[in-house]
Amino acid sequence: MSIIPINDRRSISPEDRIWEPFELMNTFFDFPSPSLLLPRHFPSLSSPSTVETQLYWTETPTAHVFKAYLPGTTQDEAIVFVDDEGYLQICAGDNKFMSRFKLPDNALKDQVTAWMEEDAFLVVFVAKDGTFSQTPPEIEDNRNRSTTIRIRTGAGIGFHLWFCRGVKNDQEKSGFKGLIRAIMWFSFLRPRDRFSLVELRHLTDQLRKFQIVNDTNKDFVVEALRSIAEILTYGDQHDPSFFEFFMEKQVMGEFVRILRVSKTVAVSVQLLQTMSIMIQNLKSEQAIYYLFSNEYVNYLITYTFDFQHEELLSYYISFLRAVSGKLNQHTISLLLKTENDVVVSFPLYVEGIKFAFHEENMIRTAVRSLTLNVYHVGDESVNDYVVSPPHTEYFSKLVSFFQKQCIDLSAMVLNTLESPSPDSGGKLFSAVDGIEDTLYYFSDVISAGIPDIGRLVTDHILQNLTLPLLLPSLCSETVNDVSIDPITSLYLLCCILRIVKIKDLANITAATLFCPVKAFIASFLVKPNSSLAPERPRFRNGHPDNGVTEEADQQCPSNAVLREDGNSHVCSESTTKSIFNDSDITFRETLLQYISEGDDVQAQGSLFVLATLLQTKELEESMLDAFGILPQRKQHKKLLLQSLVGEDSDEEQLFSPRNGSMRDGSSELDWCLRKLEEQFGVCCSLRGDAVSPLVHRHQVVDALVSLLCRENISAETLWCGGWLLRQLLPYSQAEFNHKHLKMLNDSYEKCKEALIREIKGSWPDLLITVLLDEWKKCKKVIEAPSPQKDPISVILQLDRFSSNDNIVSDSSFTAGEKLCEVVKVFVLLHQLQIFLLGRPLPEQPPIHPPADISETSRATTSGLDVSVPKPGTEVKLVDAVPCWIAFERGKEREFSFLALSSGVSGWIVLAEKSLLKPDHGIVRIVAPLAGCNPRIDEKQPRWLHLRIRPSTLPFLDPIKRGVYKKLKSKGLVDGKWTVAFRSDEFCHSAYSMVAHEMDLQSSEVERRLKPLFEFDRNQQDQSTITSDAIPSSTSSSSG
Structure with missing residues (x-):
């Protein structure tokens, strides 16, 4: 006989139950x-x-x-x-x-x-x-x-x-x-169909009986609300009488009443979840109309919930998003309050944007989805409502939130550069992901087609971010007591132009690059409470207004775009200290300085800015032409169109290199500059003849050529500069002057010499393989319509630039990375040489095919007929030298030492003598010949020291690249062998064998690359290129 108690479980939560x-x-x-x-x-x-x-x-x-x-x-x-x-x-x-x-x-x-x-x-x-x-x-x-x-x-x-x-x-x-403990799993004595009208009626009747909801009866109410949502969802698909009963009995009113008399959070959560489920799953328009009518939904939206409970806030936001998902031209009016056809209240939008800047990302995302659903309805009265005060504050707060994201990113960038950590890359990725999400939200808002929203976003971004923060940061490390770095500013400028598709924003941002730095410093860097801060700063010709009359001002020449000395920025050996903080130059000139004089990240960031301007469809071609980056093909297309419509009486202007297409395009630049002065207080008015597209174009070419001739810049950055140069001059060397060609040729020769040195280095066996691979990649990058990488790479690679690698400087891994860099730069410059001659780029570089193996080579006499000897292979021990080596302490083994080369490949082989064939051996260990660096020990002349590197470059394999980065941070070292021989003569014989086979291997690599090194640059046409290709003022300035 057994007795088992059954206690009431109503006060026990599922988490607190003890399993029985x-x-x-x-x-x-x-x-x-x-x-x-x-x-x-x-x-x-x-x-x-x-x-x-x-x-x-x-x-x-x-x-x-x-x-x-x-x-x-x-x-x-x-x-x-x-x-x-x-x-x-x-x-x-x-x-x-x-x-x-x-x-x-x-x-x-x-x-x-x-x-x-x-x-x-x-x-x-x-x-x-x-x-x-x-x-x-x-x-x-x-x-x-x-x-x-x-x-x-x-x-x-x-x-x-x-x-x-x-x-x-x-x-x-x-x-x-x-x-005994038993569980009653149903509430009614007679079993009912869960999805039936009888069940819905019973649940409704039960809800009506509750005059107060507390901890004692909350479970029943929660289950009833959940079941009603399930039944109505089922009825919406199978039986419309379910929702007819719901309307007839005014169950929505019961929901509101239950919320009023409820004393628990659980009921509020379940009610919001029930409403979300119903709104999301009901397909009947009649059902949605009923739910949105009678102010029930608005009551739930404006109800004062206790949002200290995070779960309740999440369900509330989900409810708001569910409601917004059903908005259209017909349903949105049910949630509005109007007076004289003017919207005076829209609780869904007003309550939703209160949580637009919540610390939880999921809540911010839901609110953004809600607002986009509202904007995309296309109701004019609602559009007027959201762009009218005080609701316009949402957009200013949104830009302020974006500004904070930008400042936080800058702090992370500075921290990564100063003290990188293993998680720096992850933090940077998370930060830039949040920034780009906000910008894409701006773009989605603009795509709704509400003109005033585009204007608000443009004004707030310029007023609160671009003008006071991003542009001055290019030349000053601290802006308004806010520490921000130029790298972040360059990245953000690219993102804003690339993602936010607003024509005025793009053109005004581009116009600001023609203004001098000091105009922005005086306008935005003076603290508002300072006595030096004017009420509305005005600048003329790049200088403060000192009481000069407007008439006299019209006679003053402008130097806001072109410096008075006319100097262009060609990097030379005489260049000393950078003048990035010179407030007299324009932001455009600052970008060119970064390209020609800045470090690798600054140069790459500036290149991305120019590439982004070039790719921005919202930007007027006249602005690109004034900047000096209008592609040559677009110039010819525009001039051809002008010639066809009769805008130019002189037909020679069509193909004249001296012609500037800025004559009718200056109006766009002038309009942008006037808007800067009138709306933002930044005055940098220009004279029409001060903007010379041709001069600016050659300044850009000067900076790009200088970049390609620099030795302290990564191949990745140079490839980006090569792409931009190819976009500007897609045909030939017509716009290069003699100095450009000489600089490019000298740089090419230096790079060729560096590549020849690599033939004698640690990786000659992989040099041709790397060259063929990089040739295809470079050709693809140069001929692509857009840059290979996004501007985000400028930020994400900072941890790579700032990390303290533990690799030994003379290790084979360092040599392998250097080889890849040299090959990339050589391939780029070689393809530019072909481009300068007006030739198409071949699919493969011009190299010789592999040569036949000599019958007298050691690889042949040893009997190897495979490309790579593998352990267990039988070889002839011709010229083999007996040796001893211990791979474990105290356990020496006797081998026969061989060094073999076959074409561009080579190996060091340790073989054991065969018991059946006295002159043969079995391969036991194989190591690469290249990079072994043989050295006879000074104290023990019978010992031969060898460095053993990997057979492949791990960072070239995408699968092994991640593992390589982890190992690299811990420190990578090469293997070392110390081989002992019977006598000094045997040791010297082995050393000579290794050196001889390495020479044969290098000679074969050099032979195959000879056509590439003897490239005929066909300079017979170069003599016809003189300084007449550019204006005399530019020629003199570039010297």
Whole structure:
């Protein structure tokens, strides 16, 4: 006999429950989508008499006896029956107590007797097979004191239930020794179809009974709300009468009432989730119209929730986003309040943007989705509402939020450069990802087609970010007490132009690059509270206004774009200190200085700015021409069009290199400069003749040629400069002067000499392979319509530039990286040489094919017929030198030492003598010949030291690149062999063998590359190129 207690679980949370074996009896306990019919806990109603209800069970020789303590239960409230599946079910007091128990197989399910005792115990007597008496003595004796009540039947099995006062079966009581735990998984005695109108009606009726919702009955309300959402979603797809009942009974009103009387967060969370599920899944337009009408949704939106609970805020934002997802020209009006056809209230938008700058990224994303759904509806009254005060503050706050993101990124960049850490790359990636998300949001907002929003975004970005922060940062490290670096400014300028597609923003930003630095320094770097801060600073001709009259000002020449000395920025050996902080030069000239004089990151960032300007479709071609970066093909196309429409009477202007296409394009630049002065207080007006596209074009070419001739710049940056140069001059050397050609030729010769030195270096066996691969890549990059990489690479590679690699300077890994850099630069300059001759780039570089292996070579005499000897291969030990080597301490092994070369490949082979063939051996160990750096020990002349490098470059393999970076941070070293020989003569013989085979290997590499090195530059046409190709003023300035 066993006694198992069953305690009330209403006050126990799922997290606090202790697992009990009898919970396995309830197969729906942890159902993933529980409904009211499948509750996770017993529903609890307010009842002061319901306490710690227990059910006792025992088995006697004649019957199974159940006893339940039900205080406060009347005779009309107790119900006992057996269902179709053989479960004994007990319910009392309007769901005050419910229990369900599987009867044993020997129980007679049609012979059940129950009675209520005076001490509030309900006794249920289930007879066992062959032992049941129709009239139990205990019951019969007390029949006069019992009351027959309504009988419930299940599965067609009925029995009478009597309430008998004072009946106490002492024999049965003494047999109670166990207490069983059972889980009531449904709330109703008669099973119902979960997805039925009857069930929906029952749930609605139950909700109406609650006058207050607290911790006692919250579970039932939560389950009811969840089930209603499931039923209505089902009915929307199968039976429209479900939602008709929902409207008829005004269940939305019940939802609002439940929210008002609720004292718990759980009910608020479930109500918001229920509304979100319904709004997202209901496809019927009638259903959406009803939900949005009668101000129920607006009431929920404006309800004062306790958002200290993070879960509640998440569900609230999801609810707002769900509502916004159903907005269209018809439904949006249901959520508005208007007066005289003017929107005066839009709670969805107003409440949503309150969380636009929440610290949680998911919430910010949801709010942005909400606002985009509002903007893309296209309702004119709503458009007027969102761009009217005070709602326009949202856009200024949005730009301020973006400004903070930019400042945080700058701080990360500076920290990475000063003290890099292993997680610097991840932090930078996360920061730039957030910045680009914000910019793409700006772009999505603009794409909604609301003109005033585009104007607001443009004005706020220029006023709060570009003019006061980004541009001055190119020349000053601290702006308005905000530390920001030029690298971040260059990256942000690229991102804004590339992502935010606003014509005015692009053209005004480009126009600011023609202004002198000091105009912005005086306008934005003086603190507002300072006495030096003018109310509205005005600058003329790049100088402060000192009281000069407007008439006199019109006569003053402008030097805002072209410096007075006319100097262009060609990097030369006489260049000393950079003048990036010179406030007299323009931002355009600063970018060119970064290209010709800045470090690798500054040069690459400036190149990306020029490339972004070139790729920005919103930018007027006249602005590109004034900047000096209008591609040659676009120039010819524009002049051809002008010639066809008769705008130019002189037909020779079409192909004249002296012609500037700025004559009618200056109006766009003038308009932008006027807007800068009138709206932002930055005056840098220019004279029309001060802007010479041809002069500016040659300044850009000067800077690019200087970049290509620099030795302290990475190949990646040079490739970017080569792409830009090819875009500007896609045909030939027509716009290069003699100095340009000489600089490029000298740089090419230096790079060729560096590549020849690599033939004698550590990796000659892979040089041709790397050259062929980089040739294809460079050709693809140069001929591509857009740059190979995005500006984000400028930021993400900072940890690479600033990391302290632990690689030894003379290791083969360092030599391998240097080889790749030399090959990349050589390939670029070689392809530019072909480009200068006006020839198309070949698919493959001109190199000789592999030569036949000599019959007298050691590789042939050794009998090797494979490209790479593998362990276990049999070789002839011709010229082999016996040696000893220990790969483990104290365990020396005897080998035969061989050095072999075959074409551009070479190996050091250690073979063991064959027992069957005296003149043959079995290859045991193979190492690359190239880069072994043989050296005889000074103290032990019988020892030969060899450096053993890997057979491949790990960073060239995309699969191994990540592993290589991790190993690189820990420090990579080469292997070392010390081989011992019998005598000094044997050691010198081995040394000579290695040196000889290395020479053969290098000679073969040089032979194959000879056509590439003897490239005929065909300079016979170069003599015709003179300084007449450019104006005399530019020629003199470039010298």
